[in-house]
Amino acid sequence: MTAILAIDQGTSGTKAIVVDTDGRTVAIAEETVRPTYLPGGGVEQNPHELLDSVLTAGRRAVAEAGRPIAAVALANQGETVLAWDPATGTPLSPAIVWQDRRAETVCTELADRSAALAARTGLVLDPYFSAPKMAWIRRNLTREGVVTTTDTWLVHHLTGEFVTDAATASRSLVFDLDNATWDGELADWFGLGDERMPRIAACDEIVGTTRAFGREVPVAGLIVDQQAALVAEACLDEGTAKCTYGTGAFLLANTGPNAVRSSAKLTTSVAWQAERRTLYCVDGQVYTVASAVRWLQDLGLLQSATELDQLVPADSEGVLCVPAFAGLAAPWWTPDATASFTGMTLSTRREHLVLALLQGIAAQVTELAALVGRDLGRPLTRLRADGGLTNSAALMQAQADIAQLPVDLYPNAHATPLGAAALARRALDPALSLEEAVGDWKPSTVYEPRWSADRAQEYRTTWAQAAACAAKGEHS
Incomplete structure (x- = not known):
């Protein structure tokens, strides 16, 4: 029976579950990750710890399931960013967590453009989102490599690809909400106009393949954690x-x-x-x-x-x-x-x-x-x-x-990875509707x-x- 490994990489931990075609959970593994809280509103994570948690939790879940998997899905934190070398995958900065407030200065400088940003991106001008933190990294930590959300870096390690999904991209403040594309002018406002931006993939798209968890399988079902729960429910x-x-x-x-x-x-x-x-x-x-x-x-x-x-x-x-x-x-x-x-x-x-x-x-x-x-x-x-x-x-x-x-x-404690798994299921079988991929559930x-x-x-x-x-x- 076809099973999917769905990984929820969160702020305080990574959860990996293996689910079968009926959405039943076959195996679960969790790994703790520990953010570092710094003076001045800084919140950082060790990128190596994030990657290790994904690989370890995923491999443990697959081993416990005792059956082959057909795909890997990944839900992510949404707005956590880092700089890294696209040639080697080596991190060039800590991961700056969505809770980090140090990019407040970047937002203050753009305060007169907050209405325009809201109109074009649907977001409030705030350090919570990706672009201000990306700009802060470029000003304060490194000009080298690329600077992206953590999902792009993790997927690169799994597949070698350079992608993000549309839901994650939309949490950046440099995304044209109506056309679902990067907005070069907004990137310029943040001093990010010359940055190499990842390709935006659909959430039900196969973005590459990986051997990280055993035999080579597709990677699909990329999405932000809260939106993944919206799908699952x-x-x-x-x-x-x-x-x-x-x-x-x-x-x-x-x-x-x-x-x-x-x-x-x-x-x-x-x-x-x-x-x-x-x-x-x-x-x-x-x-x-x-x-x-x-x-x-x-x-x-x-x-x-x-x-x-x-x-x-x-x-x-x-x-x-x-x-x-x-x-x-x-x-x-x-x-x-x-x-x-x-x-x-x-x-x-x-x-x-x-x-x-x-x-x-x-x-x-x-x-x-x-x-x-x-x-x-x-x-x-x-x-x-x-x-x-x-x-x-x-x-x-x-x-x-x-x-x-x-x-x-909702009768299950794992809404986020189950939502990612449903999207991966549709990627494997495009004839399947998203409604069919999610399946029926009854409130507990x-x-x-x-x-x-x-x-x-x-x-x-x-x-x-x-x-x-x-x-x-x-x-x-």
Whole structure:
């Protein structure tokens, strides 16, 4: 039976899974990678460690599966970049991680062009994206070799090719969103006009072959991690959306063939190129989710995330939390915002704080869902959910209650590699539709709203006032 090795190369680890034609997981292997956090907002990774993690996890998964694989798929971090020698594949710089803020100076210099960049790329001018970090490497580290996202370097080591996929390219700030091509003028703005840029491949395209995991097999299914999860959760039609609850929360909604420019400064990217079509998505972020739960643990209010549902009371007794532990994204865009708890009295107990934090996360995701609905021209009707914190029934029920939407839980912990595997499956068999490649899935749980619409609206209004104060630094 045909099996696919799907590799999810992430910020804190690399996961490799072998899946069969029915999407069943045959084997899993994970390798930890450790970013280095530097003064001044720097976040770096050792490129050799990234490559070793991909090769080691992949080989372990193939060995455990005990069956031949037909293809290798790769999902990537999206905006992490490095310089390297295209003749030898040798890294010429550390990998500068998507979280790195040192390219702020590059963005400041281009502030007067932020509106033009947003119009042409669908993105906000921010060091989060690839081009500012690429420019920073060229100014501060090396002028040698090429400078690309990590996926291009990893694929080069696997196949010898020089490619990226359309979804990853669209996260760069030098990509023409409407035409799905590199934009030379925008590259010039970042001082990258003379750079050799990788060929942009479709996500369901075979880009080369590799012997890294045994016999020679095709490499296909290249895509950004969050978009890969959008594929896996079958958000294939315009207006369908998913939220991943991990370190942060990432809400993505399929906008179909329309590269919608967000009215609320959400970002717009290529969702994927497949079946000879380019589909787009809008996305918004909640910066601290699992990291906020870890904060509760660090304070001793919680032993582990598994304890969340045992502690949560029926009501927060008026306590509200704005979980802006690392600032606020859309629609506030205030990176300096700080978290707040309000409404506390002498009767407030730790369980009220825990519930308030979970409700605060759900409220922030709800605001994103409302903004996405505005950009789509119609409200969302349901929300699909994946990620580690979907294990908390209290969080998922709060999400359904506050958003007044049913929440469908994805039944597998490996949405990202499964999405990449589906795209690779289509690359091997172009007669297969993406819908067929993804296959059917049924939610492991559906959370229906229990709150009345009036109660949800009252909560959202009160929470929004607290969030506005947090955004302005006016904690009461």
